[in-house]
Amino acid sequence: MITRIEIDGFKSFENFALDVPPFLVLIGTNASGKSNLLDALSFLSKAAVQGLDSAVAAVRGDARGLFRRRGEGTRVDRMRFAVEFLLESAPLGLPTRWRYELDLAWAEPEDALEGIVVEGHQLVALSSAQDRWPAVRGMAPEWFADGLVSYQGGRVVSLPIGPLEVPSGGMGLLHMARVALNDRKYLRDLTDDDIHVLEDDTVVRVAWTELAQMRFLHLEAGALRLSSELGGPQFMDTTGRDLPNYLRSLTKATGSKERPLGVVGEIKMHLAGLAREVTDFAIVEDGHRRDVRLEFSSPYEQEIGAEFASDGTLRMLAILAALHDRGCVAIEEPENGVFPERFRHLLALTGGLVTDMRQPPERDALRVPLPYRQAIFTSHSPIVLDEVPSANIAFLDMTTVLENGAASRVSRVRRLREDQGPVRVEGERWARVTESELSRFRAGVEASA
Amino acid sequence: MRSLSCVLVREGPSDDWFLPIFLRRALEAMVLESFPACREIQEIRSMVKAGNQHPEPVLKALDGERGAFDVVLYHHDGAPPTKSDPVIARMRRTWDNSAFTEPLVTVVPMRETEAWILADHEALARALSVRRLRNGLVSGAAVEGCPDPKAVLEGLLKGEAGMNPAKPGVVRDFYISMAEFADVGVLRKVPAFQQWWNDMIKALEGLGYQHG
Numbered sequence: 001m002i003t004r005i006e007i008d009g010f011k012s013f014e015n016f017a018l019d020v021p022p023f024l025v026l027i028g029t030n031a032s033g034k035s036n037l038l039d040a041l042s043f044l045s046k047a048a049v050q051g052l053d054s055a056v057a058a059v060r061g062d063a064r065g066l067f068r069r070r071g072e073g074t075r076v077d078r079m080r081f082a083v084e085f086l087l088e089s090a091p092l093g094l095p096t097r098w099r100y101e102l103d104l105a106w107a108e109p110e111d112a113l114e115g116i117v118v119e120g121h122q123l124v125a126l127s128s129a130q131d132r133w134p135a136v137r138g139m140a141p142e143w144f145a146d147g148l149v150s151y152q153g154g155r156v157v158s159l160p161i162g163p164l165e166v167p168s169g170g171m172g173l174l175h176m177a178r179v180a181l182n183d184r185k186y187l188r189d190l191t192d193d194d195i196h197v198l199e200d201d202t203v204v205r206v207a208w209t210e211l212a213q214m215r216f217l218h219l220e221a222g223a224l225r226l227s228s229e230l231g232g233p234q235f236m237d238t239t240g241r242d243l244p245n246y247l248r249s250l251t252k253a254t255g256s257k258e259r260p261l262g263v264v265g266e267i268k269m270h271l272a273g274l275a276r277e278v279t280d281f282a283i284v285e286d287g288h289r290r291d292v293r294l295e296f297s298s299p300y301e302q303e304i305g306a307e308f309a310s311d312g313t314l315r316m317l318a319i320l321a322a323l324h325d326r327g328c329v330a331i332e333e334p335e336n337g338v339f340p341e342r343f344r345h346l347l348a349l350t351g352g353l354v355t356d357m358r359q360p361p362e363r364d365a366l367r368v369p370l371p372y373r374q375a376i377f378t379s380h381s382p383i384v385l386d387e388v389p390s391a392n393i394a395f396l397d398m399t400t401v402l403e404n405g406a407a408s409r410v411s412r413v414r415r416l417r418e419d420q421g422p423v424r425v426e427g428e429r430w431a432r433v434t435e436s437e438l439s440r441f442r443a444g445v446e447a448s449a
Numbered sequence: 450m451r452s453l454s455c456v457l458v459r460e461g462p463s464d465d466w467f468l469p470i471f472l473r474r475a476l477e478a479m480v481l482e483s484f485p486a487c488r489e490i491q492e493i494r495s496m497v498k499a500g501n502q503h504p505e506p507v508l509k510a511l512d513g514e515r516g517a518f519d520v521v522l523y524h525h526d527g528a529p530p531t532k533s534d535p536v537i538a539r540m541r542r543t544w545d546n547s548a549f550t551e552p553l554v555t556v557v558p559m560r561e562t563e564a565w566i567l568a569d570h571e572a573l574a575r576a577l578s579v580r581r582l583r584n585g586l587v588s589g590a591a592v593e594g595c596p597d598p599k600a601v602l603e604g605l606l607k608g609e610a611g612m613n614p615a616k617p618g619v620v621r622d623f624y625i626s627m628a629e630f631a632d633v634g635v636l637r638k639v640p641a642f643q644q645w646w647n648d649m650i651k652a653l654e655g656l657g658y659q660h661g
């Protein structure tokens with residue numbers, strides 16, 4: 001569960017910070033930085049999990065282009081990221097509130113190719129005084145009592161930048177750090193004092209898992225129609241490719257004897273409510289063609305292949321699947337091609353599917369906490385204002401900062417003013433978005449004479 | 450008349466999840482069985498703003514729809530009869546004395562719509578994606594004797610499917626799935642539903658649809 005993101009120097013962000021609730025909808029004008037924000041999260045998680053080359057490839061733009069361009073035309077040379085998270089499982093009684101900080105720079109060395117290099121990264125345990133989240137977003141006391149939220153102020157796991165003989169492109173930064181930590185561990189005899197080395201390794205592993213569970217969707221109808229290959233990728237990619245295998249893996253991961261489909265049964269039920277024209281689907285494994293296809297059906301029609309299903313139906317299915325998985329999913333403009341009434345339902349449904357920290361933790365029959373779920377949407381739909389609580393909406397637009405004698409446009413983010421609530425809130429850099437500004441988002445207003 | 454258009458005046462929003470879809474499917478079965486001259490069943494449109502307790506807003510809402518429908522389906526839960534019977538009778542009286550000539554057919558589940566959702570167990574297992582339902586659950590005609598069908602359905606969602614009925618959209622999408630899956634033949638064993646079926650046939654006859 002991501003609880004806060006800070007970005008500086010990446011694309012349109014300068015000293016940008018946002019507390020992230022379990023369900024967040026980013027709204028705002030075109031080119032205000034909504035997708036840049038998802039790019040930043042995607043870049044960071046890919047860098048940590050798969051390496052810098054994958055991170056650059058995962059977002060829009062080339063390596064140097066990711067550094068913020070100033071108004072006078074030059075670019076910054078550093079990018080700083082920080083994400084705070086609530087780790088899902090921290091064994092050995094380790095604290096669960098952590099912050100991952102990553103500092104990157106542009107380098108043009110004599111003896112190697114130019115590129116992005118790591119200047120430093122570390123995992124910092126939050127102290128309860130540093131943790132803004134319970135105050136800003138609210139948290140039921142059971143989360144603390146059950147040990148799911150715990151602190152250890154002052155604890156820092158400084159991460160090695162990696163064994164230098166490994167080319168940085170090939171391995172996730174956190175993975176490299178683990179390799180280096182483990183090298184150290186085996187180079188000397190462990191004493192009782194070194195228990196923290198083992199613990200550090202665990203923290204890095206759990207943080208890695210957290211970032212690896214982040215998914216980004218920018219769905220494309222063509223990709224959603226494709227079949228999967230048996231033995232192919234088990235997660236759908238950003239465009240929605242490999243949806244059939246993804247549903248199959250969700251079935252396998254969550255199915256039981258009594259409920260063979262697991263969460264896919266719930267996905268089916270909600271698809272019937274959201275897409276109406278189809279009431280059911282089957283995941284067809286074809287051993288002869290070695291592929292996996294989706295076949296939709298309704299009381300009127302059987303065996304509708306994905307190539308004949310409607311764009312909105314496939315899109316809804318992919319979104320529902322991602323929302324029923326564990327971890328954080330960020331979805332670009334989910335409303336595209338979706339009937340407004342159904343999008344309203346989808347928003348309400350999403351609010352119920354994510355983990356609500358203001359309520360006591362939900363547990364399964366064996367008292368194990370349910371996996372955390374989080375959703376971040378970007379949207380241009382005015383329905384968001386009606387259906388999503390204002391605390392879950394962030395409004396992005398551009399502001400001008402003056403630097404080196406020139407004006408630069410950078411993204412800023414503001415929360416919405418609560419009904420009759422204050423306009424200025426302590427700890428927030430800008431005043432909240434007021435109703436008059438929101439009317440532009442609703443339909444646009446022309447100034448009258 | 451070859452195309453049939455019905456509007457629904459219903460009791461509450463949750464009735465919109467089941468009745469318009471299921472009654473349309475029931476009409477399709479009825480027409481196939483008895484009225485071959487009818488060639489089309491249109492979507493049943495719910496008159497959300499009509500309310501259902503007082504005839505006045507119902508008439509007002511339908512006034513705006515004049516010419517756009519052939520039959521009014523008037524839904525009112527049947528329990529307790531001391532309360533519902535007079536309301537239904539008042540609506541019937543007002544309708545008969547109004548300028549509308551379209552038939553009004555009452556849809557009166559014995560207790561509440563949820564009882565009908567309980568009737569077909571095969572459909573329930575399918576909507577919940579479970580192998581089988583627990584034993585001892587009321588089914589068929591017996592559902593009308595079930596004192597709290599809503600609670601039974603919520604219990605199924607929770608106990609059988611591991612879903613939380615208090616979460617947004619869960620009960621709604623379950624009812625919608627049931628409206629699509631429930632077998633019309635199974636529902637016809639439930640007396641209150643069969644009563645609607647008979648009344649509807651009479652209304653269609655009155656409208657001049659020919660029996661096959």
Ligand SMILES: Nc1ncnc2c1ncn2[C@@H]1O[C@H](COP(=O)(O)OP(=O)(O)OP(=O)(O)O)[C@@H](O)[C@H]1O
Pocket residue numbers: 010011012028029030031032033034035036037065066067068069070
């Ligand atoms: N390196 C950079 N430095 C400064 N600004 C940048 C940089 N890279 C991108 N931008 C700016 O970010 C803006 C695009 O932002 P983004 O794609 O996040 O928009 P958006 O809010 O998603 O808009 P839409 O609603 O149209 O999708 C462009 O105006 C672009 O010039």
Ligand SMILES: [Mg+2]
Pocket residue numbers: 034035036378
């Ligand atoms: Mg965008």
